[in-house]
Amino acid sequence: MSEDQEFNCNACGKKFKFSKTLRRAHLKKVHPLIDRNLDEHKKVAHSEKKEMVVPLVNCTICSFTASCTSVMSDHYSSIHNIVMQSNKFNFNSLDDFKIWKHDIEQKTNTYYVKNCGLTKNFNENNIYIYYKCHRNGYYNSKSTGIRHIKTQGSNKINGYCPASMNVIMSECTKQCTVTFIDTHVGHLNDLGKLPLDKETRDNIASKISEHIPFEHILDEIRDNISNNELERTHLLTKKDLYNIEASYNLNNESVLHKNDALSVESWVQTVRSDDKFSLVYYKPQDNIDPLFPNLKKEDFVLIIMKYYQKSMLEKFVLDDMREGFPCVFMISNRVDEAVLKILFSQIRALTGPIESKVFMSDMAECFFNAWLVEMKQPTFRLYCTWHVDRAWRKNLTKVKSKEKQAEVYKIIRTLLHEQDTKAFENIFESAISQMSADEQTNEFANYF
Numbered sequence: 001m002s003e004d005q006e007f008n009c010n011a012c013g014k015k016f017k018f019s020k021t022l023r024r025a026h027l028k029k030v031h032p033l034i035d036r037n038l039d040e041h042k043k044v045a046h047s048e049k050k051e052m053v054v055p056l057v058n059c060t061i062c063s064f065t066a067s068c069t070s071v072m073s074d075h076y077s078s079i080h081n082i083v084m085q086s087n088k089f090n091f092n093s094l095d096d097f098k099i100w101k102h103d104i105e106q107k108t109n110t111y112y113v114k115n116c117g118l119t120k121n122f123n124e125n126n127i128y129i130y131y132k133c134h135r136n137g138y139y140n141s142k143s144t145g146i147r148h149i150k151t152q153g154s155n156k157i158n159g160y161c162p163a164s165m166n167v168i169m170s171e172c173t174k175q176c177t178v179t180f181i182d183t184h185v186g187h188l189n190d191l192g193k194l195p196l197d198k199e200t201r202d203n204i205a206s207k208i209s210e211h212i213p214f215e216h217i218l219d220e221i222r223d224n225i226s227n228n229e230l231e232r233t234h235l236l237t238k239k240d241l242y243n244i245e246a247s248y249n250l251n252n253e254s255v256l257h258k259n260d261a262l263s264v265e266s267w268v269q270t271v272r273s274d275d276k277f278s279l280v281y282y283k284p285q286d287n288i289d290p291l292f293p294n295l296k297k298e299d300f301v302l303i304i305m306k307y308y309q310k311s312m313l314e315k316f317v318l319d320d321m322r323e324g325f326p327c328v329f330m331i332s333n334r335v336d337e338a339v340l341k342i343l344f345s346q347i348r349a350l351t352g353p354i355e356s357k358v359f360m361s362d363m364a365e366c367f368f369n370a371w372l373v374e375m376k377q378p379t380f381r382l383y384c385t386w387h388v389d390r391a392w393r394k395n396l397t398k399v400k401s402k403e404k405q406a407e408v409y410k411i412i413r414t415l416l417h418e419q420d421t422k423a424f425e426n427i428f429e430s431a432i433s434q435m436s437a438d439e440q441t442n443e444f445a446n447y448f
Helices: 019-030 032-045 069-079 094-108 198-209 214-223 238-247 260-272 307-315 337-351 365-374 385-398 402-417 421-437 442-447
Strands: 086-091 112-114 119-121 126-133 164-170 176-181 279-283 301-304 329-332 358-361 380-383
Touching (some): 094 164, 094 176, 198 214, 214 385, 214 402, 279 337, 307 337, 329 337, 337 365, 380 385, 385 402, 385 442, 402 421, 421 442
Antiparallel strands (some): 119 126, 164 176, 279 301, 301 329
């Protein structure tokens, strides 16, 4: 740009040395109308026109695509002979509609989510709310490749499912008119694809907040499976519980020190001076104990037995309500025969040799073998129901389908609670025969 170049205002003829001075200091303040018109002119005459991309709707049965859902619905009806079931319902309030919606979802193993935010029609004083089947739509991965996609795959069917609930609510009366299409296309109503409803999540969160162990929560749910219809709750896993714990912010436990080793050491020193606790044995990491050379330098063992626990163990392990009673606690980085021998030897040093009528334990042999070394031979040996159930649940992964897993689990839980010998044998033979005949369950039948 030459040094003597000037910029003139077309409105008043005033001259400026810089174009930005003309625009920012002069046009905006002195000629604001001209400035606005200039902006509009730039947008219309000099802007880069972007090509509009029309989203396509995919058919879940064939390769047909459409530009809108109404065309795809016509395609399902005319080409694939799918009848769209549409019904209208009236409700006195939005709450009444939500109760009805929840009931429909429970009965049909479906779930409807808002397609977008609510919209208002000010002329009619109506509010419109649109719900779609939660499996409708497309899976857009945001993954960077660090984690694998979940084994069940995405809930989305990468196509169009016409099932929907369109709600029109009057702003004046709050009454709702619902147009309900209950026809699903492109997927089955799988229990495994449903999320847990809010009521169930709140109920589980309250139990987690009371520090009820995850195993007890799962057992309580599965104990009801033999008498009820299968529900999404019956497919609950520990992963679900961890997700609920995190989403309700129930896992923020304070520690004595950010360094775990220092935190534990501080806690142990506190326990030593507390009469309510009895520290039976403690071996921190990075130490060697000459009394137990089988323990490695990196091993950690902490055994605690309170006074009342010792008293209960000397009398009986079942309490007066015939419930199992925890008589000792051990925390260790390993659970094998060598460590369990240390546990039982420390108990024997406090109580003397224990002679039990029944020994019930995990299915691993190390518990029983260690007991025989340190204590007297029991009359009966039984497996703990909880550990048997855990072994069953672990091996249910041999059944690939979530629905089949739930069916098989219902059968074996029925067997677990059957007390009549003859009825047990009949159910057992029928179950084995049924599972062996099905390709999805025959591997589990061989294990069982």
